[in-house]
Amino acid sequence: MYKILEKKEIAMRNIWYKVHAPHIAKKVKPGQFVIVRAFENGERIPLTPVMWDKEEGWIGLVVFTRGKTTLRINTELKEGDSFLNIAGPLGNPAPMEKFGKILAIGLYTGVVEVFPIAKAWQELGNEVHTLHVTFEPMVILKDELEKAVFKHTVETVSIDPNKSFPENMKNVTARAKEKVREMIENLKPDLVFMVGPVGDQKAIFEVVKEYNIPMEVDLHPIMVDGTGMCGACRVHINGEVKFACVDGPSFDAYTVNWDELIARSGYYRDLEMKAMQLYME
Ligand code: FES
Incomplete structure (x- = not known):
């Protein structure tokens, strides 16, 4: 279990969580992400650790309220509660080079x-x-x-x-x-x-x-497993299918099929809206 050590609103709809996750804090590198499942039967959502401390064994996450799952997390979970599971670190670290x-x-x-x-x-x-x-x-x-x-x-x-x-x-x-x-x-x-x-x-x-x-x-296409098995996050890069979770998330912007990615990102928008409305009723 991933205990919430600290929770605070840092701006409108942006909630900061300091979470006990020593194995992730030890390995995560800039550019990598985690997949969080907060509740039984709940949706899995990708989030990026914004900072971490490998000695103290925590990671910092910011959850922006944008749909049912993030609304549930931000309203139901309190300091001292736990996220059900957090998988990671996932994806490739950002290229660490001297660019200028x-x-x-x-x-x-x-x-x-x-x-x-x-x-x-x-x-x-x-x-x-x-x-x-x-x-x-x-x-x-x-x-x-x-x-x-x-x-x-x-x-x-x-x-x-x-x-x-x-x-x-x-x-x-x-x-x-x-x-x-x-x-x-x-x-x-x-x-x-x-x-x-x-x-x-x-x-x-x-x-x-x-x-x-x-x-x-x-890139942030829809993700499910985050490990290259479900195919949900596929994107066309230079005409080839790539999975953002294992081949990315960082890509050369000149190689991305933007129109396809934009169309795929909106597939579940109506269902997401409906789920949010039902949750709020
Ligand atoms: Fe399933 Fe990338 S999220 S293949």
Whole structure:
């Protein structure tokens, strides 16, 4: 059992958990993830440890409320409770190389994955600039990133209560594209890295492509087992089938079949909405 040593809300819909998981803390590397099952018969969800302590044997997770399972976790589990099981570390570590100047972008809770990778790249001698674009009440890891990298920039968008959530999200995408263009023009990075919703990854990639700069993306297709057996996370990379859980999660953005990935990511959206509504009734 994976005991919750600490639980706190760090921003709107973003809950931090410090979890006892010594075997994961001992082995995990930046870029790797875990699959969490919180409840009997519950859904398995991939999450990325944002920080960890191998001596003390804990990992830190941030659970963003976005569907039934994450809502259940964030409302039902308390400090002292346990996650039923956590499998990991899974996936490949991020490439740890001297790239030079790096622009690492996180949209919304994507910054959780950016943090350990950006920190490790900076420690390796790269000049890392991070950018977090999100809604105003959802800023997380600001102090931690300011300490960890060369320069951290936060861009926020206020939520317009008269607009639907998807409409509000379009404003975040627009702001991110504008800021990324400005930062590329100013910094001339050697590498761009990005984590966020797949539609936004494609939108940012379209900007980066104009400048012909290498770009890596951590992909998040639907995952079930996280070990390459179910096929749920398949993506087409350079026309070949790859599994994001064992071949990724990081891929060269220029090789990804974005349209297929976007279509596959939305397969269960209606069912997810229905499950959330039923849970809330
Ligand atoms: Fe099952 Fe990747 S999650 S193959």
